[in-house]
Amino acid sequence: MSDSITQAVVDKAVRARDASRKLAYLSTSVKNEALAAMAQALIDEAPVILEANAKDIAAGEARGLSKALLDRLLLNEARIRDMAGGLDVIINLPDPVGEVFDMVTRPNGLQVGKMRVPLGVIGMIYEARPNVTVDAAGLCLKAGNAVLLRGGTEAIHSNTTIARIIAAAAAAAGIPEGAIEFIELTDRAAVNTMLKLNDYLDVVIPRGGKALKQAVIANATVPVIETGMGNCHVFVDREADLEMAARIVINAKCQRPGVCNAAETLLVDAPVAAAFLPGILEQLKERGVEIRGCPRTRELAPWVVPATDEDWDTEYLDLILAVRVVDGLEEAVDHIFRWGTKHSEAIVTENYTRARRFLREVDAAAVYVNASTRFTDGGVFGFGAELGISTQKLHARGPMGLKDLTSTKYIIFGDGQTR
Known part of the structure; x- marks a missing residue:
């Protein structure tokens, strides 16, 4: 069973990695068309999403989840509209990919600057908030990243359904297959596998409580951006x-x-x-x-x-x-x-x-x-949806918007200079 889980997760990571190569260079217009298609699909498929969410709520009540956790898990028509609206906000945000900045001319005539580029493949591990599935997929897509999603067991029906709907809509609009991958397996072995996929994932972002964060940090070999815990x-x-x-x-x-x-x-x-x-x-x-x-x-x-x-x-x-x-x-x-x-x-x-x-x-x-x-929220701060709130100091801090989902590379223009 463990070997089959590992292979299933690796297969999804491979698809995400392959998609990321094409996604990194897609035009802003194609990405925006895909985001619009994803938003419309959420609205069109709202009854299907609510049916899946009802299963998660019933299971959560049976397990004795607190009212606060059930509230985080709950979807209704208004919250689905909000998720779709979050994608609309992302459409209207500037595309950070390809931005050139800090360009200077050196004494030898070389022009040296930075270009903003996608991180590559982002692994998201999160708990009982189905909206994270949409926020993460939308932000990663606009920033040119593929995403491998693993939501909590509490929201498995909701997340599986949402991921299937938005991935299909994105693919139909021209996004490479595999750009939005969701791990349906609830076994912890799936997470443990994901945390060690250095050949396929560029970063892992845990979004949830203290226990989740500690487990990810303790077991990951993939670089981790810590988010979420707020005392x-x-x-x-x-x-x-x-x-x-x-x-x-x-x-x-x-x-x-x-x-x-x-x-x-x-x-x-x-x-x-x-x-x-x-x-x-x-x-x-x-x-x-x-x-x-x-x-x-x-x-x-x-x-x-x-x-x-x-x-x-x-x-x-x-x-x-x-x-x-x-x-x-x-x-x-x-x-x-x-x-x-x-x-x-x-x-x-x-x-x-x-x-x-x-x-x-x-x-x-x-x-x-x-x-x-x-x-403290990406939408309130004007970033559109957020991938999480980073509580560490390396790479990103605070609500993580589009620019925080990119890295940079140096670009150099010359006219024959040698050293």
């Missing part, structure tokens, strides 16, 4: 507008708790804790949020569950919030440094100096002043 904080400074702070905290925690840019910890500066915490905690409680707080938080709200180090370290992806009272900006930054995942961090303050310090000293892909962490 995000909101720090309410002593000079914050407390009404603004309340709006930001509620949005960051409650608007969609099952996503990586939702806030998981609230830090409150001690001088405003008594004025701010009782009210905001009641508002959160009314919205179904479970609060886990430090001793100083519990002095102000005795009903709060005691927090442990595990709470500071947890990406809940649920209506749970850890709360800590801190003595100033430095202690807040220290807490974020120790427990954060370098995703998205926010300060609420009217003090310009402390805002600038927070921006400078907090090490994260996105750092906010007086805004919700929920804005």
